[in-house]
Amino acid sequence: MTTLTKPEGAPAPTGPDSFLSVRDLKVQFSTEDGIVKAVDGLSFDVERGKTLGIVGESGSGKSVTNLTILGLHNPVSTTVDGEIVLDGKELVTATEKELEQLRGNKMAMIFQDPLTALSPYYTVGRQLSEPFIKHTGASKKEARDRAVQMLEKVGIPQPKTRFDDYPHQFSGGMRQRAMIAMALMCDPDLLIADEPTTALDVTVQAQILDLLKDLQQEFGSAIIFITHDLGVISTMADDLLVMYAGRAVERGSVKEVLRTPQHPYAWGLLTSMPRLDGDIDEALTPIPGSPPSLLNPPSGCPFHPRCAYTGEAQGTLCTDVRPSLAAGRASACHLSAEQKQTIFIDKIQPRLR
C-alpha cells in the first residue's frame, strides 16, 4: 500500500513508436443554442499493436474524437483545431480525397450498432468487398475470396453462402462479427472500436471481445477502444484515458488507472459500479448530480460541481482554474499528490475491496 502514486510528470512515451498522436484537439459544433465544445484540448498517443481504452459517460466527447480522427464529422457545422498525426500524416488539414484513401485502408472503424451501420440494401459480401476492391484494385473474385476468408476468421458459419446474405438475415452477434470482418478487410493499422459490444448480450459480448483481442495479436493493429464499461476496458486495453466533459482527466496504464486511480471522477466511477465480488451490504457511492452541459461548461475544473473534494484544494483553484493534464501517468486535478494518496487510501480503497 505504500507505492501508490508514481511521481507526476514522467516523460511521455512519444517518439517513433507512437503511431497515432493527437495533440490539443478541439472540436466545436455550432448549434442553434450556441457553440458546443465537444472536445476541448485533448492529447493522446497510440502505439502500434497496443490498445488505448477511452472511458467516459455519454456526452464526454469520446465518440466525437474518433469520428474526427476518421474525418467523419460534418465539415459545415464543425470546427476542428489541433493536430492529428497518423504515421507521419497530418489528418486535420488533409483533403477529403486523402482521407478517403486512408479510411477503410489504413484506419477502420467498428460501430456500436451493426444494424444501422450496415446498409440494408446490399449483401454483406458486397459491403465487405467494396472497400477492398477500391483500395487494392483487386478483382471481384479476389475480393470475394478475401471476404469469405475474413468471414470465416471471425466465426461466421458457412461463410461461402453467408457472403450473399443481407444484414437482416444475420443475428446481432453475427452482424457485429461481419462488421469486424469488414474493418479488417484491408488489414488496417489503426482500428477504432466505438462501443462495439454495448448492443450485445453478455455471453456474445465475451465472445466478441476475445475475438478482437485474438485478431489484434494476429494482425498487430493498434486499437482505440471506446466504452463506458470499466469491466470491458480492463479486459481489453493496455492504456487508459478517462474523459469528462470533452477533456481527458486521467491517463495511465489500465492497471494504474483502475487500481490506483487519482482523479475524483475515476474514484466516483469505480465506487459507483456494482461488482460481482463486492460487498452487498454496503450501498454504492454514486457521483452526485449529472454530467454538465457542454454548451455552458462549469468554470474551472469541469468536475467541481460534482466533486466531493472541491474544498480540499488550495483556495478557489477548483472553481477558477482549469487543471491541466501532465504528460504520462497523470490526472487533471488540483489536489496535491499527497492529498490524493491519503484520500485514496483512507476513503476510496476500502470501498473497492
Place this chain on the structure above:
Amino acid sequence: MSDNLTLPAQQGSTGTSTGELLKIEGLKKHFPIHGGFPIKRKVGAVQAVDGIDLSIGVAESVGLVGESGCGKSTAGRLITRLLEPTGGRITYSGKDITHASRRELAPVRSEIQMIFQDPYSSLNPRQTVGTIIKSPMEVNGIEPVGGREKKVRELLELVGLNPEHYNRFPHEFSGGQRQRIGVARALALQPKLIVADEPVSALDVSIQAQVVNLLKQVQEEMGIAFLFIAHDLAVVRHFSQRVAVMYLGKIVEVGDRDSIYGRPRHPYTHALLSAVPEVAMDDETEPRERIRLAGDVPSPIHPPSGCRFRTRCWKAQDKCASEEPPLLQISGNREGHLTACHFPEDPTTEARDKDVVLDPALKALEADAAED
C-alpha cells in the same frame, strides 16, 4: 394449445405459505404468428415465456436475469397483467388473477406497479410531473390525507427531487431524474409489489448507482416486494435476495443470491457469470473460469427440444435432446436452490483446468496462437 390452458381456480389447494405475496405456476405466453393469403392463419408462435414457476415473498426482492429475448420482460408484463397469459396460473395474495376481469383486477392493480426501462418514452411529454405522479391516484380514486398535491410533493422529496418542480415537464429533467419520476409514480399508490423492468440500463454509469440506491432504500424502508428484471448480473446481485436465471422462456436456475453467484450449478449460469467483464483490483484475485459459448440464442419460435440450452452447452448428451430437465433441488444444493439440468456443473466459479471455448473462430485463433 388449448389442452394446457389455465386450471380452474382452486382456492386453498395451493397452500399459500406464510409471507408469499405472488406465486406463478407454469406461466406461459405464446405470441401467435399469422401468415398466409388471402386468409391469415396462425402459422406458429413465439414461445416467449413457456412454463415458469416463481414465487415472491412479502417485501422480498427477486431478480430475474437473462439475455435479450429470453422472455424476462414478457414475464414481468404477465405478472402485472399488462399481457394476457396463454397458460398457467398467477396467484396474488391467495387470489387467482390469471384471467381476472378489469373489475376484479382493479383493487390488485393499485398494489402491483411497474417501473419501465426507458425514462424518455415512459413519461407523457405533454403532462407536468405533478399530473404524471397524480394520475394513478385519480384513476384509482384515492384521496390521501392532506390532498393529492401534498402527497405528490412528499413523493418527489422521497425520490430525491425538488418538490418545487411539481409543475415542470419531463423534458426539463435528465435521464436519472426522469427515472426518479417513474419511481415516484410507482410509489404513489403504496404498492406491495413493484415490477422494475431494466430500470437502470438506459442510464449513465455514474447515474445508475443513484437509482439503484434509491430503489434499494425504497425496498428496505417501505417493505415493498420487487421483481427486478435486468441483464446486468452485477446490478441484480446488488439488489436481489433471490435470483432466477431465464433462458429462452424457461427458468433454468433459481436460488438465493449466494447460491446463484457463488455456487451455480447450471452450465448457462456458469457461462453468464464468466462472461461478465470484471475489473481485477489486484493480482491476488482468484482467476475465474472462462467459458465462451458459440453463436447466439436460438429463436423462440422453434426452441430446441428437451433442454433448451443444449445447442450451446458443452455437456449436452442424447438425454438432453429427448428429455426436458425438471427444475429441481439437485443434491448438494441448498434449500430453495433449484436447477434444471441433467448434468449439473460443480458448485464453484473458480478457474478450470481447461477453458471451455466453443466459439469456432476463437478456437481456431487460439490454437494458432498456441502453436506459435
